[in-house]
Amino acid sequence: MIRVEGISKEYKQFARSTGVIGSMRNLFSREHTLLKAVNEISFSIEKGEAVGYLGPNGAGKSTMIKMLTGILVPTSGMVTVNNLVPHKHRKEIAKKVGIVFGQRSQLWWDLPVQDSFDLHKRIYNIHDTDYRTNMNIFLELLNLKEFITQPVRQLSLGQRMRAEIGLALLHNPDILFLDEPTIGLDVIAKDNIRSFIKQMNREHKVSVLLTTHDLKDIEEICPRMLIVNKGELIFDGTVDQLKSNLSPGKLITIEFESNPGNEVELANADLIADHGIRKTFKIDKGLDSAIDFVKRVSKRYPIKDFSLEDSDIEDIIRMYYRSLDNDNNIGIANQEKMSVI
Amino acid sequence: MNIRLFSYFVTLIIKSRMEYRGAFIIGAVGQITGYAANYLVIWLLLQNFDTINGWSWTEIAFLYSLNILTYAIGASFTYTPMVSLDQTIINGDFDKYLTKPLSPFTYYLANLFNIGYIAHIVISLLVLLWSITQVDMNWTAIKLIYLVLAIISGSFLQAAGLVVIGSLSFIFLRVRYLFEIFFKLKEFIAYPISIYGTLLQMVLTWIIPLAMINYYPSIYLFDDSVLTNKILGVVALVIGPLGFYMSYKLWMYGANKYQGAGG
Numbered sequence: 001m002i003r004v005e006g007i008s009k010e011y012k013q014f015a016r017s018t019g020v021i022g023s024m025r026n027l028f029s030r031e032h033t034l035l036k037a038v039n040e041i042s043f044s045i046e047k048g049e050a051v052g053y054l055g056p057n058g059a060g061k062s063t064m065i066k067m068l069t070g071i072l073v074p075t076s077g078m079v080t081v082n083n084l085v086p087h088k089h090r091k092e093i094a095k096k097v098g099i100v101f102g103q104r105s106q107l108w109w110d111l112p113v114q115d116s117f118d119l120h121k122r123i124y125n126i127h128d129t130d131y132r133t134n135m136n137i138f139l140e141l142l143n144l145k146e147f148i149t150q151p152v153r154q155l156s157l158g159q160r161m162r163a164e165i166g167l168a169l170l171h172n173p174d175i176l177f178l179d180e181p182t183i184g185l186d187v188i189a190k191d192n193i194r195s196f197i198k199q200m201n202r203e204h205k206v207s208v209l210l211t212t213h214d215l216k217d218i219e220e221i222c223p224r225m226l227i228v229n230k231g232e233l234i235f236d237g238t239v240d241q242l243k244s245n246l247s248p249g250k251l252i253t254i255e256f257e258s259n260p261g262n263e264v265e266l267a268n269a270d271l272i273a274d275h276g277i278r279k280t281f282k283i284d285k286g287l288d289s290a291i292d293f294v295k296r297v298s299k300r301y302p303i304k305d306f307s308l309e310d311s312d313i314e315d316i317i318r319m320y321y322r323s324l325d326n327d328n329n330i331g332i333a334n335q336e337k338m339s340v341i
Numbered sequence: 342m343n344i345r346l347f348s349y350f351v352t353l354i355i356k357s358r359m360e361y362r363g364a365f366i367i368g369a370v371g372q373i374t375g376y377a378a379n380y381l382v383i384w385l386l387l388q389n390f391d392t393i394n395g396w397s398w399t400e401i402a403f404l405y406s407l408n409i410l411t412y413a414i415g416a417s418f419t420y421t422p423m424v425s426l427d428q429t430i431i432n433g434d435f436d437k438y439l440t441k442p443l444s445p446f447t448y449y450l451a452n453l454f455n456i457g458y459i460a461h462i463v464i465s466l467l468v469l470l471w472s473i474t475q476v477d478m479n480w481t482a483i484k485l486i487y488l489v490l491a492i493i494s495g496s497f498l499q500a501a502g503l504v505v506i507g508s509l510s511f512i513f514l515r516v517r518y519l520f521e522i523f524f525k526l527k528e529f530i531a532y533p534i535s536i537y538g539t540l541l542q543m544v545l546t547w548i549i550p551l552a553m554i555n556y557y558p559s560i561y562l563f564d565d566s567v568l569t570n571k572i573l574g575v576v577a578l579v580i581g582p583l584g585f586y587m588s589y590k591l592w593m594y595g596a597n598k599y600q601g602a603g604g
């Protein structure tokens with residue numbers, strides 16, 4: 001259904017000057033730096049799968065979705081969706097996929113929600129019967145009936161997002177791409193949307209690829225997840241695999257009297273976040289060794305305080321992002337350790 | 342995109358604009374007064390001079406209206422989309438035009454069709470029709486057909502100018518000032534270009550062929566006994582659609598260069 005092989009995307013970032021003279025200069029000077037937003041990523045997604053695409057800000061998630069939907073042309077590598085190269089067959093791809101950008105709207109701002117649906121019916125040439133069937137589903141499950149006659153500008157964000165998702169599914173796409181569909185929503189709105197997407201995936205066999213910063217989205221909807229960082233794919237597997245890969249350990253955050261430097265080499269422990277005098281370690285064994293560990297550390301370096309936490313998946317990801325951010329050897333070592341692929 | 346879908350877009354646009362009826366009406370009244378004032382200026386000018394370079398008041402009114410009418414038609418389709426293209430690209434809102442089973446060009450134009458030019462169209466059409474009855478010439482069926490074709494071609498050419506500049510947004514991102522230059526250049530064709538020096542006339546004929554919009558159709562209609570008038574009058578009919586087609590190609594080329602915005 002979706003095949004991605006060694007795909008990369010480089011953005012040209014132009015240094016721009018301001019003012020009239022500056023903008024005239026911009027016309028002629030094409031000085032730029034290249035930014036590799038997606039770096040040699042490969043994966044494939046089968047029909048009916050639901051996959052979460054996770055990564056810190058700027059990891060290249062939106063860029064990937066835009067390449068899969070034909071908006072952007074990859075710099076190198078190969079991508080096919082339904083055996084078509086998206087950017088070369090934009091119209092055909094458009095009929096087969098639905099897209100929701102959490103930060104953008106497809107709805108007509110000043111008009112009742114209904115009008116946007118009518119317009120899409122015409123754009124996609126949707127048959128009356130299909131249209132009615134789908135509208136009935138959306139009116140009920142997304143509760144669109146609550147606000148279908150209201151102008152879009154009067155909707156709450158949660159209502160609007162429900163309408164966006166309905167609109168994206170109106171033409172019965174095989175694949176639904178969602179870029180941060182739950183951004184800015186409250187817990188109840190998130191729950192509604194998650195259960196709807198899940199239902200469309202399980203019952204109507206719509207394949208789903210969604211990016212998010214909320215792990216609950218993935219736990220609820222996606223049996224499989226891909227984690228990317230700085231353009232690279234660093235994990236491809238199930239949520240359980242990720243957990244078992246990481247969580248048998250404990251996280252211990254220690255506050256030192258003074259910064260011992262990042263040379264603190266200790267047996268059975270990885271330094272995963274380093275904030276000078278506050279460092280977080282992951283240790284592999286049970287609680288006993290956690291205490292041993294703290295004792296051992298405190299013998300070498302004076303300790304002010306420490307805290308112990310069970311690594312729940314959110315924390316792991318948070319720690320993980322942070323350690324990647326530190327961009328030091330430890331981060332990289334950890335990154336290699338993480339990859340299950 | 343077919344005509345039915347396009348007109349559905351226009352229906353939705355009218356419906357949206359009517360949400361802000363007051364603003365729409367004030368805008369229309371403002372435009373009508375603005376253009377009426379422009380006509381008044383030319384008329385007052387001609388009270389003193391009688392003719393400009395051999396052109397009477399009614400002939401100039403014809404020439405002037407032809408420019409405004411074709412601009413208003415062309416701009417209805419292209420002004421708003423092209424002027425806002427740079428902002429659309431910078432905001433990343435261009436994405437959605439590439440994800441529909443429609444040509445991004447026609448979808449983008451349809452989505453931003455501007456009904457606000459209706460005021461321009463009404464006033465320039467009225468003055469044009471009035472000047473047709475006043476101008477000292479014999480109207481034949483051929484000449485009327487020629488006029489209709491000239492209006493169509495001129496509209497395409499006006500639209501092409503806007504599309505060409507809009508296309509540059511894909512490369513340079515900000516092109517506002519290029520539109521300003523374009524509108525300044527267009528002020529030249531408010532008058533018969535024969536009042537300018539040869540060099541400027543050449544430029545307006547062959548390099549930036551704005552004179553094809555109204556000047557050459559006018560002299561073709563007023564005096565088709567001169568061979569060059571005849572030839573350039575015919576050229577004026579084909580240059581519009583041709584120019585528009587080329588501007589469309591340029592735009593599509595730009596759209597494929599679209600890099601998106603972060604998000």
Ligand SMILES: Nc1ncnc2c1ncn2[C@@H]1O[C@H](COP(=O)(O)OP(=O)(O)OP(=O)(O)O)[C@@H](O)[C@H]1O
Nearest residue numbers: 011037057058059060061062063600601602603604
């Ligand atoms: N149009 C663009 N031109 C230049 N650079 C861009 C463009 N779009 C994105 N980038 C850069 O590419 C990188 C990846 O961006 P992208 O939007 O794909 O990240 P993301 O994973 O979606 O982040 P977020 O979680 O914040 O939405 C970022 O460093 C960003 O600054």
Ligand SMILES: [Mg+2]
Nearest residue numbers: 061062179604
């Ligand atoms: Mg993003």
